[in-house]
Amino acid sequence: MKYLHCDSCGHPNPLKSEYLTFCDACGKKLPQNFAEWRKLRPMATFPEYTQAVGISLKEKKNTGPLYWIKNQLQPANKGKVIVFFSLVFLLIAITGTLFGKRAVFTFLYPKVPSASLYSTWHTATIGRQALEISTPVKLWVHDQPLEGEEAKVIEYAKTYSNEDGGGIRIAVNMFSYISSVANSLEDAVAASHNSMQLKETATDIDCKSIPVLISGMQGMLEEGNYLYKGGIRLAFCNLVMIKGSNRWQIQINYRDDDPVGRQVAQRVLKSVKIK
Template identity: 30%
Template sequence: MKHFIKCNNCNHLNELKSEYMVLCEVCGTKMDNNFTQWRQRHPGATFDNYLQMVAIAENQIPPEPPKRKMDVFKSKSLKKNTLIVLITVLSASVGGWLGKEAVGAVKNNKKTTTQILDRQWMKKGYGEKNSLTLESPWELNPTSKISFPEEVKQIIEKIETFESPENKNEFLKVAVNILTYKPQAGVLNMQGAADGTMNGMKNQPGITNFLYDEQPYSVNSIPGFIQKGSYSANGFNYEFTSIGLIRELVCWQIMIILKKDDKTAQEAAQRIVKSISI
């Protein structure tokens, strides 16, 4: 049986697909009644206890009266801030996925070997018509791990995501995400994309000491932002570089996460950033 928790901000019923669900699928707000925080108030309690005591079972939800489906983009009442929220939530999904993936990939005390700098790097294009090109020690692989809330898919035309392969001797996570929006999205909100990415990362369970700096950035005259920061998770310290670039209806996002104070990984990350071209 499915179980749900209600967002304390927008009242949306979020299906509990795992015990790590923290953010509302619709508005992106951190829910006060998530399992992680509830367990802190109830030491020793299990996820099953949480489902019984807090969650709403599927058979407890009253049926909604039938209503005509409406395309929000045809509604004159749609406001500009609605689109900003949708873009922010999309970027939060990207940031959350990257943060979670990086913690899994960069999870020991070893440092990156210098072989990563000495080998032959490859320059490759990614996305439709190879719209983004970068140089890296390995080819990034297409992935479909990232998921987006159904409510925001209506403004997405295409999603293309790529990530670096796992390697036990290289503690550097690189990901590229290319979002093509539908014309209904209008002019994409740069700050919404920037804020969403960081919110998605810092709200992942177990992440603490999250700090970052944000500056305007551009590649080939395409405007965007660059965010550099650090955080702690599972007893390790990480640093990251996040780049977002927007032109018309396309948003390119590049994220690099590595172990803090790993000099070789830092040098590799700088080389990747300098090689980005659109």
């Protein structure tokens, strides 16, 4: 089929008859109608006119996503659709089982931003047995009620930590035990491990212990990593110090694959002083 293009509105008029003179869309006279064109070619026929003046419209191919979906939903393709979506759901289930948990924990535990190394840090002196510490995030009081045997042997307890986020968790715990209770460094390290396993749901712990001296007091620094809730491996630094009936613990957690987190943790530990 050939068409005569209207110069006024652009409408393509089908050349079905030699009497086509006005546009079907806007009603205006077509400039190259057969009568006008034949004045200069009196012996020409209508087929010759259509070949010389008429235009062909390009067939619009349906290749978009909507056309593909519509085509796939045809009854003839029903079996293919069922097989396709069954495979997709199976793949999602397998991927979710293998990688879903890790993806979630990776989102919840981002890496420490490098800006933490250059921003202004907070230096605070906290607790009855004053401890000074500098951190890239502000520490807030997060006291937890003592339960069971702890409530019977601890006369004073204080906990400070940062809010969630920032890629790092820093907690400062301070305890004063009653005079009749032994307060050894070994007991303090063991209590720290128990707390990490219970509260952090930590498994597969791998760490090393280093004796340290902080403000003239004996302490133990543990550094290592563990599997958190079976989903992501976290690094930790655990500094424990004792003096008489008093005990201090600084615990830092960050992603094991985070070099900035490690630098921040080391800087925090170097800032610790007991007044």
